[in-house]
Amino acid sequence: METDAPMSSSSSGPSEPSALTIPAIPALPAIPTLRPIGIVRSPVGDIKKMPRGGVEAVIELDHRYASGLQRIEEHSNIWVLSWFHESESARDTLIVNPVKEDPTAFGYGVFGMRANRRPNPIALSLVDLLGVDGNRVRVRGLDAIDGTPVLDIKSYWERDVIFSPRAPVLRPKERQTRWRDLVRLGKQHHQETCTDFYLGMRMALIAEEALGKLTALGLTVQVEGSRCLGDSIQGITHARLANPARFTFAESASAQRSEWRSGDAGASADADAGKGNTDGSDTERVLRLHAREAAVQGRPAEMDAWAPDAISDEELFEIEGG
Numbered sequence: 001m002e003t004d005a006p007m008s009s010s011s012s013g014p015s016e017p018s019a020l021t022i023p024a025i026p027a028l029p030a031i032p033t034l035r036p037i038g039i040v041r042s043p044v045g046d047i048k049k050m051p052r053g054g055v056e057a058v059i060e061l062d063h064r065y066a067s068g069l070q071r072i073e074e075h076s077n078i079w080v081l082s083w084f085h086e087s088e089s090a091r092d093t094l095i096v097n098p099v100k101e102d103p104t105a106f107g108y109g110v111f112g113m114r115a116n117r118r119p120n121p122i123a124l125s126l127v128d129l130l131g132v133d134g135n136r137v138r139v140r141g142l143d144a145i146d147g148t149p150v151l152d153i154k155s156y157w158e159r160d161v162i163f164s165p166r167a168p169v170l171r172p173k174e175r176q177t178r179w180r181d182l183v184r185l186g187k188q189h190h191q192e193t194c195t196d197f198y199l200g201m202r203m204a205l206i207a208e209e210a211l212g213k214l215t216a217l218g219l220t221v222q223v224e225g226s227r228c229l230g231d232s233i234q235g236i237t238h239a240r241l242a243n244p245a246r247f248t249f250a251e252s253a254s255a256q257r258s259e260w261r262s263g264d265a266g267a268s269a270d271a272d273a274g275k276g277n278t279d280g281s282d283t284e285r286v287l288r289l290h291a292r293e294a295a296v297q298g299r300p301a302e303m304d305a306w307a308p309d310a311i312s313d314e315e316l317f318e319i320e321g322g
């Protein structure tokens, strides 16, 4: 299970096969029985109560495997592979509808999702490594419940990072949830939560609602302001400076503003660009957000102080277009 792991599925989707029809391929070799290396110790024991983004937890390894952790602390992050033991009964699932994640999302094959229901219910979680004490590995961001068998741990490397991958967008219905998702995702890039980071995430929230998928190739963004604002917005949009050129930045100490454009010629290169921009027209749409200095000044660098339920879009920005 991962932060972007749609868990829900239902049998009402448009393209769900009516019955399980996976013929056994005789040539597929058998593999030996998997032996767990340890178990998850988490304060959360019920998957329905697991917060998005997971919690702090401990992976307790069988003592026989403890020396396999040697020097793992040189990594800030690790992959955890575990076994969705509660999904044993759903191993015939091939199509899922992650409607809890996004009410409009239907008909995704399990191999394109991180759903727990799948032929081999193996979970893949990317977590922060907080520390190791003997056979106990303390992590943050693990959304496997207490008692989940752990199959393997693998290190996360810089070469695992793809700055601007192509992926479908699943957009939660609740604005507050979308806000928290953006902050969590943006933090992975900016690596600190300063006030201008939160300002950038609020700009991104409004832009996504007005223009659709932030990572769409047809969406370009121009930032004028602090380096933290520019970096935060570049991180959340995955907008590169070139190939294709989607991002420009001008450092400024006097203004914090961003200009977002979608629907230009480049948009047709990205079939998903139209979420939230479904009129199908090729007209360019422009959104300009200019931070109101009085609203920004002195606002603490805390997520709740910048949340949509704490301050409205109009209080925070002069908004033009969209």
Ligand SMILES: [Zn+2]
Residues within 6 Å of the ligand: 190, 192, 193, 194, 196, 197, 228
């Ligand atoms: Zn910063």
